[in-house]
Amino acid sequence: MPLAEAITTQRAIRRVKPDPVDDELILELIELALKGPTAQNEQGWEFVIVKDPDVKRKFGQLNRFMWRLYRRIAAHKARDNPAEQRMNRAVQWGVDHFEEIPVYVVCCFRGNRLGFPPVVAASTYGSIFPAVQNLLLAARAVGLGANINTMPLWSNFAARRILGLPFGLTPCVMIPLGWPIGRYGPTTRRPVREVTSLDRYGNRIDGEAT
Amino acid sequence: MPLAEAITTQRAIRRVKPDPVDDELILELIELALKGPTAQNEQGWEFVIVKDPDVKRKFGQLNRFMWRLYRRIAAHKARDNPAEQRMNRAVQWGVDHFEEIPVYVVCCFRGNRLGFPPVVAASTYGSIFPAVQNLLLAARAVGLGANINTMPLWSNFAARRILGLPFGLTPCVMIPLGWPIGRYGPTTRRPVREVTSLDRYGNRIDGEAT
Numbered sequence: 001m002p003l004a005e006a007i008t009t010q011r012a013i014r015r016v017k018p019d020p021v022d023d024e025l026i027l028e029l030i031e032l033a034l035k036g037p038t039a040q041n042e043q044g045w046e047f048v049i050v051k052d053p054d055v056k057r058k059f060g061q062l063n064r065f066m067w068r069l070y071r072r073i074a075a076h077k078a079r080d081n082p083a084e085q086r087m088n089r090a091v092q093w094g095v096d097h098f099e100e101i102p103v104y105v106v107c108c109f110r111g112n113r114l115g116f117p118p119v120v121a122a123s124t125y126g127s128i129f130p131a132v133q134n135l136l137l138a139a140r141a142v143g144l145g146a147n148i149n150t151m152p153l154w155s156n157f158a159a160r161r162i163l164g165l166p167f168g169l170t171p172c173v174m175i176p177l178g179w180p181i182g183r184y185g186p187t188t189r190r191p192v193r194e195v196t197s198l199d200r201y202g203n204r205i206d207g208e209a210t
Numbered sequence: 211m212p213l214a215e216a217i218t219t220q221r222a223i224r225r226v227k228p229d230p231v232d233d234e235l236i237l238e239l240i241e242l243a244l245k246g247p248t249a250q251n252e253q254g255w256e257f258v259i260v261k262d263p264d265v266k267r268k269f270g271q272l273n274r275f276m277w278r279l280y281r282r283i284a285a286h287k288a289r290d291n292p293a294e295q296r297m298n299r300a301v302q303w304g305v306d307h308f309e310e311i312p313v314y315v316v317c318c319f320r321g322n323r324l325g326f327p328p329v330v331a332a333s334t335y336g337s338i339f340p341a342v343q344n345l346l347l348a349a350r351a352v353g354l355g356a357n358i359n360t361m362p363l364w365s366n367f368a369a370r371r372i373l374g375l376p377f378g379l380t381p382c383v384m385i386p387l388g389w390p391i392g393r394y395g396p397t398t399r400r401p402v403r404e405v406t407s408l409d410r411y412g413n414r415i416d417g418e419a420t
Contacts, residue, residue, distance in 0.1 A: 001212065001213050002211065002212060002213065003211050003213045003216040003347055003351045004348070004351070006213040007242050007246075007344050007348070008242070008245050010245060010247075011247075012247055023415065027403070027415070030402050030406055031402040032214065032217050032218070034399045034400070034402060035217045035218050035397060035399065036217075036343060037220075037222055037346070037357070039360075040284075040287075040294075040297070041293075041294070041297060043399060043400055045405055046407065046411065047405055047406045047407070048406070048407045048408070048409070048410070048411060049406060049407070049408050049409070050409055051409060052410075055409050055410070074250075077250075083251075084250075084251070087250070087251060118363075118366050118380055118382070119360050119366070121331055122335065122360045122363075122383060123360050125331065125332065125335030125336065125339060126335065126339050126358055126382075126383060129335060129336050129338075129339030129340055129342075129343065130339055130340075130342065130346070130358075132336070133246060133339065133340035133343035133344065134343065136247070136340070137217070137347075138213070138214070141214070147247070148247055148249075148336055148340075150249075150333050150336065151329075153329060153332075156327075156329070163407075163409075164410045164411045164412065165411045166411070169411070170328055172328070172332050172336075173332060173336060189244040189245065189253060190244070192237050192244060195240075195253070195255055195256055195257060196237065196240055196257045196258070196259060197256065197257070197258045197259070197373075198259050198261070199258070199259070199261060199262040199373075200258070200262075200265070200374045201256065201258060201373050201374045201375045201379070205237070
């Protein structure tokens with residue numbers, strides 16, 4: 001699949017079938033994820049593929065706990081926004097069917113830092129999210145549904161214990177993977193000139209860019 | 211360009227020519243960046259294209275200041291590692307030629323949080339780095355050199371002042387763009403099975419995955 005097509009048609013797919021996904025395919029996706037850049041080329045990442053029903057159940061409980069707290073806020077925020085309401089319904093579906101989703105990939109980074117300055121945070125997260133995005137694009141290219149989920153990892157302590165992660169590794173996102181019930185397709189975004197400035201914030205570029 | 215080719219041949223290109231890069235092309239790259247996912251689809255991003263020599267000079271100074279502090283540590287870390295020494299030489303080149311690089315794109319996220327818990331940090335950075343990775347892949351596909359640079363932004367305070375950014379926006383990465391002097395090409399990474407576990411950390415998947 002051409003890059004531009006993969007990028008423009010990638011979207012969060014939350015509803016997926018329970019049908020199994022081949023391990024080799026998952027490894028191929030992670031292999032493409034690994035091509036993402038890391039600060040100093042340190043490659044301080046670890047990926048945990050989760051298929052064990054017991055592990056899923058534990059994360060499903062964490063996820064439900066957080067969603068119960070957050071659901072009302074999300075509903076309130078979306079009260080005048082049908083697109084957001086649709087998104088919340090899809091999130092609800094993912095919460096309800098957490099254990100039926102065939103595979104999760106937990107992406108972890110080496111390090112365990114709280115309260116660090118933004119530039120360090122940017123290097124840290126900037127060394128895992130390019131890999132995450134590669135994984136999402138690669139999933140899209142083979143037709144697998146995927147999205148970024150951080151909610152089941154809200155308690156780093158619990159997540160570390162469930163996965164047996166050492167203290168020096170921080171679980172960052174938990175990506176559900178499965179064959180989609182919905183479809184991939186174009187996303188809507190604010191136009192590029194509305195969010196882009198030249199040299200100084202607010203200096204928008206008009207149609208006749210210099 | 212096929213997605214897999216873009217992903218596997220993307221690498222940090224630090225040495226680029228001073229030749230100008232068309233504004234429309236940069237906007238096209240940012241447009242593809244905007245296709246990246248954001249938490250709650252909030253799209254709380256802002257991009258500042260930097261071409262003004264005066265703005266570049268200010269960031270170049272910040273960058274040199276930090277590199278002078280960090281250079282010895284970097285050299286020490288790389289003392290037995292020729293690949294890392296090559297990387298450091300490329301970083302040095304970028305520091306020395308900072309003002310000659312034709313364009314920078316500063317990617318900012320809405321929010322200004324220090325010391326937040328990892329799950330919030332992951333949502334925040336996870337809402338800008340997928341866009342950053344899309345931009346890097348799109349740059350690779352059109353043959354433009356690019357890499358992730360956080361160093362010139364080490365002082366968020368100074369960076370905000372230079373770009374006139376409101377306090378509610380945090381500059382996150384500064385991506386140099388230009389026509390490469392070097393070449394794109396395959397990267398080397400640790401093998402996928404060395405960094406991937408099944409269900410529990412350390413439970414490596416052997417050649418005959420189940």
